[in-house]
Amino acid sequence: xxxxxxxxxxxxxxxxxxxxxxxxxxxxxxxxxxxxxxxxxxxxxxxxxxxxxxxxxxxxxxxxxxxxxxxxxxxxxxxxxxxxxxxxxxxxxxxxxxxxxxxxxxxxxxxxxxxxxxxxxxxxxxxxxxxxxxxxxxxxxxxxxxxxxxxxxxxxxxxxxxxxxxxxxxxxxxxxxxxxxxxxxxxxxxxxxxxxxxxxxxxxxxxxxxxxxxxxxxxxxxxxxxxxxxxxxxxxxxxxxxxxxxxxxxxxxxxxxxxxxxxxxxxxxxxxxxxxxxxxxxxxxxxxxxxxxxxxxxxxxxxxxxxxxxxxxxxxxxxxxxxxxxxxxxxxxxxxxxxxxxxxxxxxxxxxxxxxxxxxxxxxxxxxxxxxxxxxxxxxxxxxxxxxxxxxxxxxxxxxxxxxxxxxxxxxxxxxxxxxxxxxxxxxxxxxxxxxxxxxxxxxxxxxxxxxxxxxxxxxxxxxxxxxxxxxxxxxxxxxxxxxxxxxxxxxxxxxxxxxxxxxxxxxxxxxxxxxxxxxxxxxxxxxxxxxxxxxxxxxxxxxxxxxxxxxxxxxxxxxxxxxxxxxxxxxxxxxxxxxxxxxxxxxxxxxxxxxxxxxxxxxxxxxxxxxxxxxxxxxxxxxxxxxxxxxxxxxxxxxxxxxxxxxxxxxxxx
Numbered sequence: 292x293x294x295x296x297x298x299x300x301x302x303x304x305x306x307x308x309x310x311x312x313x314x315x316x317x318x319x320x321x322x323x324x325x326x327x328x329x330x331x332x333x334x335x336x337x338x339x340x341x342x343x344x345x346x347x348x349x350x351x352x353x354x355x356x357x358x359x360x361x362x363x364x365x366x367x368x369x370x371x372x373x374x375x376x377x378x379x380x381x382x383x384x385x386x387x388x389x390x391x392x393x394x395x396x397x398x399x400x401x402x403x404x405x406x407x408x409x410x411x412x413x414x415x416x417x418x419x420x421x422x423x424x425x426x427x428x429x430x431x432x433x434x435x436x437x438x439x440x441x442x443x444x445x446x447x448x449x450x451x452x453x454x455x456x457x458x459x460x461x462x463x464x465x466x467x468x469x470x471x472x473x474x475x476x477x478x479x480x481x482x483x484x485x486x487x488x489x490x491x492x493x494x495x496x497x498x499x500x501x502x503x504x505x506x507x508x509x510x511x512x513x514x515x516x517x518x519x520x521x522x523x524x525x526x527x528x529x530x531x532x533x534x535x536x537x538x539x540x541x542x543x544x545x546x547x548x549x550x551x552x553x554x555x556x557x558x559x560x561x562x563x564x565x566x567x568x569x570x571x572x573x574x575x576x577x578x579x580x581x582x583x584x585x586x587x588x589x590x591x592x593x594x595x596x597x598x599x600x601x602x603x604x605x606x607x608x609x610x611x612x613x614x615x616x617x618x619x620x621x622x623x624x625x626x627x628x629x630x631x632x633x634x635x636x637x638x639x640x641x642x643x644x645x646x647x648x649x650x651x652x653x654x655x656x657x658x659x660x661x662x663x664x665x666x667x668x669x670x671x672x673x674x675x676x677x678x679x680x681x682x683x684x685x686x687x688x689x690x691x692x693x694x695x696x697x698x699x700x701x702x703x704x705x706x707x708x709x710x711x712x713x714x715x716x717x718x719x720x721x722x723x724x725x726x727x728x729x730x731x732x733x734x735x736x737x738x739x740x741x742x743x744x745x746x747x748x749x750x751x752x753x754x755x756x757x758x759x760x761x762x763x764x765x766x767x768x769x770x771x772x773x774x775x776x777x778x779x780x781x782x783x784x785x786x787x788x789x790x791x792x793x794x795x796x797x798x799x800x801x802x803x804x805x806x807x808x809x810x811x812x813x814x815x816x817x818x819x820x821x822x823x824x825x826x827x828x829x830x831x832x833x834x835x836x837x838x839x840x841x842x843x844x845x846x847x848x849x850x851x852x853x854x855x856x857x858x859x860x861x862x863x864x865x866x867x868x869x870x871x872x873x874x875x876x877x878x879x880x881x882x883x884x885x886x887x888x889x890x891x892x893x894x895x896x897x898x899x900x901x902x903x904x905x906x907x908x909x910x911x912x913x914x915x916x917x918x919x920x921x922x923x924x925x926x927x928x929x930x931x932x933x934x935x936x937x938x939x940x941x942x943x944x945x946x
Contacts, residue, residue: 301636302737303945308640309647309740313597326430326579328459331545333431333523340399340425345392347808348402352385354789355406355420355813357803361693362792364784364819365832367721369413372496372833380409404518414496415832416504416567416754417786417816419516423809426514428548430576433510433525433541434459437474437482441843449474449482449506450849451529453589455580461541467531468539471850475536476528477509485509492517495751496781496833503751503776504569513572519543546579559625560665561791562704563728565755566621567782568814570662574619591852598641604649607861613649614857615642616657617672620664620756638668639737643675646741651871653864654741655857656764657748659775663755666785670729673763674738676745678931678941681734681767684759684831685725686785686818690715693803694723694817701795725821728785738929739941744867745770746860749838754780759820761836766824771863774838775856783831784816792817872932872940876925883922885930888914892932892939899925 343351359366360378369375384405391397403422410420421427438452451472457465477485490498490505512520524542531537578586583596594601594616601616622634646654654676663669670683688694688708698709711724727734747764749757749772758779765772789812793804807813822829840863845855871890876883887895889909896906897919907917925946932940 302943305636305640305643305737306943306945308644311644313595313602313641313645313648325548325550325575326546327549328579329545329547331547333519333543333545336425336429336545337400337519341423341809342399343402343423343808345388345396348396349385349388350805350808351406351420351811352381352388354805354807355409356381356385357693358789358792358813358815359418361691361803362689362697362787362815362817363413363418364687364689364816365413365415365418365830366689368819368830368832369415373412373414375412377409377412380412384409400518407516407518411492414501415784415816416495416569416780416782417565417784417814419568419814421515421568421812421814422518423807423811426518427810427812428551429514429519430546430572431512431514431519431543432546432576432580433543434580435468435510436577437506437509438849439486439506439844440846440849442846445843447483448846449486450846452849453581455577459544459580461539464537464539467537468529469532471532472537473530474527475530476526478522478526479528497751497778497835499751499776499778500754500780500835503780507573507752511573511576513569513576515572516569546576559628559631560622562787563666563785565663565666565669565759565782565785565820567662567752567754567780568786570660570752570754571619571621574660574662591850593852597645599638600641600645602645602649605655605857605861607858609861609865610652611650612653612655612861612864613646614655614657614860615645615649616659617642617661617757617760619661620666620668620760621662622665622668635665635668635671639671639675642672643737643740646675651741651743652869653743653861653867654745655748655860655864656745658753658757658760659748659750660752661754661757661760662752663757663759663782666756666759667729667733669756669760670734670763671736672760673767673769674735675740676764677767677769678739678938679767681731681763682823683727683729683731683734684762684820684823685727686820687722687725688712688818690720690723697792697795704795722819728818738943742870742872742940742942744864744869746863746867747772748856748860749774749776749779749836751776751778751780755782755784755786758782758831758835762820762822762826762831765836766822766826768824770867771840772836772838773840773842773856773860773863775842775844777841778837779835781831781833781835783820783833783835785818785820786814787817789813789815868934868939870932870934870940872930872942874928874930874942874944876928876944876946878922878924878946879918881921881923883919883925883928884916885919885928886914886916887930889932889940892934894933896931896933898929898931900927901929 434456435454436452440448474482490501495501495504527539605614625631695712698705707726708723796802820831848856873888876885928944930942
């Protein structure tokens with residue numbers, strides 16, 4: 292039995308939260324920084340970096356072969372789409388390390404570089420080599436952020452979107468290098484070309500993802516997934532706010548982790564996660580330089596923070612709408628199922644409370660930069676936005692002997708997939724049967740709460756669970772998707788850490804997973820996700836979710852709180868049908884008097900305690916009171932609204 296199947300949902304408690312005012316300030320309380328700025332220079336750090344023995348290097352290569360050959364769900368796809376052969380490259384590296392056992396080994400950075408290159412060649416942010424200490428506990432940063440905007444003629448312009456800490460800039464330029472200046476060159480290379488060159492080193496499965504990832508990494512590098520920058524300082528050409536050419540030269544700053552990274556094999560959600568580890572790392576790094584309360588004070592967007600959500604009302608030429616940014620689906624680390632249940636319920640109820648407090652004329656959901664998290668959190672949110680039944684995305688394992696062994700010895704996680712993997716010996720099937728990671732009952736446990744039209748904003752840094760959420764939004768026809776990039780990050784897998792896999796096969800038969808040296812780690816996409824609905828069977832990995840409407844961010848969007856993006860979202864919402872279905876009931880003598888407050892509906896069917904009790908046409912009066920006879924008592928009313936025979940809204944009332 293999986294964690295999702297053990298979860299006990301509470302529809303009555305959620306319904307009560309829908310009428311409350313959203314709590315504020317919860318996000319700040321959760322945002323304790325895990326990084327600390329040091330006085331170290333990059334060259335000082337590198338001089339003190341440790342040395343791996345040849346035996347330790349060999350162990351890393353051998354374990355990489357185990358997980359990529361035995362567990363990696365996307366290996367056939369990656370070989371076909373990107374023309375790579377990571378297994379052969381690993382065998383060549385293995386041979387090189389063995390030859391050097393009695394000779395002079397390559398410098399350690401060269402070994403790390405090759406192993407990183409092999410993992411990056413499959414262009415999968417779920418499948419990573421995580422460097423050992425001290426790299427794992429270090430980051431290299433610059434105290435500002437760069438974002439891309441489009442001019443009226445379509446040309447790209449790279450703007451400083453914010454300076455996290457002006458005191459860290461060279462003193463003579465702190466008053467000049469400010470938010471809004473235009474970056475023109477990076478170490479003498481035109482900035483657009485420099486970003487594209489950086490993108491060639493990254494793991495994004497499509498061009499949009501690689502470009503977006505490279506832009507973020509220009510000023511933030513977590514050394515757990517990347518080697519340190521080649522340069523010890525950067526030289527940046529820019530145009531100040533008057534248009535005058537200027538140059539900024541400054542060294543990379545070094546951050547060290549204040550608390551050890553959470554072990555990847557622990558916690559009850561470890562096997563149900565879909566997350567971009569690097570994206571989470573970058574978010575935590577930026578919080579160190581600019582804490583959330585300071586970020587809120589300087590933000591042009593004027594958000595209110597509640598848990599994982601930032602929300603506000605936005606006024607456009609077509610009306611006033613709600614805007615909710617979902618920062619991530621990462622609920623935290625939990626050692627018990629009860630802790631997870633509480634966190635998941637808070638996440639769900641926070642969303643419902645916020646959404647139902649915002650204007651019913653339309654809702655703008657925004658998952659730009661969302662690195663993912665717990666898959667159950669993402670897929671269970673969809674039900675609140677649609678009258679239809681949610682079909683969670685099914686997942687498959689690659690049919691290998693090692694995955695079959697996991698299916699037999701970890702039945703609570705992989706048991707459903709084991710029979711089809713056993714049959715693969717006879718059928719020759721490449722993949723197992725497909726089963727959802729989110730139980731269907733949980734994905735539909737509560738039903739719809741927001742009835743107005745909804746649009747979803749995506750970018751190329753939406754990844755993993757955020758990809759799954761966007762795919763579900765599209766496949767269930769919930770609303771229009773607006774993309775500021777031509778694709779999402781296209782992370783279509785369920786990721787596991789090497790440590791989790793090692794613990795799953797600790798038995799008398801032994802395990803092929805051996806302990807990794809000096810805190811190194813590996814992650815692997817062990818199950819691939821498939822889309823549903825009209826895209827049923829299409830893998831999410833690399834292909835991602837393409838938006839129905841493309842919007843290139845403007846300078847005003849980057850610097851002034853997304854006004855042009857919000858205006859476009861408002862126009863799209865205004866073009867969608869508006870719905871409302873509110874239900875109230877008063878018991879009478881053996882009858883139930885039900886008042887229906889509707890917009891955009893022509894029929895409502897009523898169910899009492901799971902039984903159909905009548906179908907009522909909505910005529911000229913949009914708020915009729917209907918009488919349901921023969922009712923002595925009732926606990927739950929479910930109203931299903933239709934427009935021209937199609938489901939349009941659902942409401943549930945607890946008496």
